[in-house]
Amino acid sequence: MTPFQHILVPVDFGDAMHPAIDLAVALARKFEGQITLVYAFDPSPFTAMAPLAPQIDVEPLIASAETELKKVLEQLRVQWPKSDSVLRRGLPCDVILQAGKQHGCDSMVVGTHGRRGVARFLLGSVAEKIVRLSPVPVLTVHPLVPPVPLAHGASAA
Amino acid sequence: MTKILIAVDGSARAPGVFRAAANLARAMNAHAVLYRALEASPDFTPPGAAGIDPLPAYLEAKARAQLTSLAATAPDVHCELRIEESLQPWRAILAAADAVRADMIVIGSHGYHGWDRILGTTAGKVANLSHRSVFVVHERLPEGTSGTAPQ
Secondary structure, X not given: OOOOOEEEEEOOOOOOHHHHHHHHHHXXXXXXXXXXXXXEEOOHHHHOOOOOOOOOOOHHHHHHHHHHHHHHHHHHHHHOOOEEEEXXXXXXXXXXHHHHHHOOOOEXXXXXXXXXXXXXXXXXXXXXXXXXXXXXOEEEEOOOOOOOOOOOOOOOO | OOEEEEEEOOOOOHHHHHXXXXXXXXXXXXXXXXXXXXXXXXXXXXXXXXXXXXXXXXXXXXXXXXXXXHHHOOOOOOEEEEEXXXXXXXXXXXXXXHHOOOOEEEEEEOOOOOOHHHHOOHHHHHHHHOOOEEEEEEXXXXXXXXXXXXX
């Protein structure tokens, strides 16, 4: 089966997501696919200190993320109408892999931050974990790479 | 012309990886470089013996036959074949992508189990360290085949 019939694109509202979305749109056009954006809201930074620090109400933060995700989806639908989005709570890697499975996605296009060396070691990389654990093909898009041109015309499938 | 480096090994997953890569190459109207890094073992090829040891030539001929056979399954995709010996295939793949100025690397992954969690995988290292876009194909093995990658 040709991938890119249903592409999952994790978003974090940072710069890295834009090249990934652009490439996903080009692939969806080429393969007449569908795009699902997924945003993972990780509540752990706000709850980890719960016994020591006052509780932080995460609901307004989630509402804000939902608004932001809706904006990204609206912009995406202008380019490719066959798109939807989902917001879930949890660790980003877990949320992304679960969303891919639940939505029946056959591929992922993931923006990377291009961190190297110590920064990558300390911060880890959601993209790297997805590459290792995903059951479907993953296309990582480096932030400094110019967009990959796709041929016009009939589907390559 | 867009160029993609398709890195395969000698395992039963290689045809599936190449099939996915060929589809992408068609979509990108790209020139493909079908690449195989031969994991050279110093145990088999002692220094100075390369000229008389038939093993490297045998392995290269076998790899070339495999790549030729893969390329023949997608005659509409322009494929250049490239084979190199390396002790560390992930380094060789990154170097080859630089050498051919690839826009993208396509590589197969066998998953992430056991020692891979500590040592990492070739695909993981390539995706992690490349400054290019990398398409990692998680190809399942055909039934009844082995996951090992013979030279």
